[in-house]
Amino acid sequence: MTETPEEPDYDALLRANLERVFNERDADLRASALADLFVHEPIMYEPTGVVQGREAIATVAGKLLEQFGPAFRFSPTGNAVGHHGLGSLQWQAGPEGGPVLVTGVDVAEIVDGRIARLWVLLNPPAA
Template sequence: MADVPELLDANLHRVFNNRDADARRRVIDDIYTDDVTFTEPEGTVTGRAALDERAAALLGRTPATFVFVEDGPRYVGTSTGALPWRFGPPDAPVARGIDVITVLDGRISELLTVLASED
């Protein structure tokens, strides 16, 4: 079973930063519950396959030079965690946000992505 810091890392770097579909899916099967709920500005989906589709769609519509980079400290509780990030070319991000996870039995059961406001 993974702990909260490991799951934060895997979610950002090994799933949403991973353009290799097969490798990404193996990690998804490893770190999320079967019925994981993923909520982001485009809506909410449930299940590993749906989360994988969202990650693939995001990576598929952005240039290969776009990457997720941690953008601040990790916030870690016993069953929750949060990780701020930025996305885009390493020197010129086009988006910033934070991922908040809920962990159940060593796997992510809920993932909430909130984008930073431009205001």
């Protein structure tokens, strides 16, 4: 049997991504978080396109927060799961204390303990 490398803490990493990147309104703190959590040249796959690089991901996160207002937040809805470098975390988003506007899941490829590729999957709106 071949030895496998130690698994990253998928839950801590993906929760930190939600909190420190996608909920962070301060651009400098968001940039610092991206440097901590993502590889040098990450790629993010969104329903509307592909975003390449830490700076571009920071811009997308900042625009989302601006678009939806000061009370808008992403929150995990469970614990992240993963193995062999692939992790996922379900989340919901909306105004803090208000109705849930969108739900989805982040799926991340983890390389050397950092996010290399991130897929943002949105659930269809509730009927």
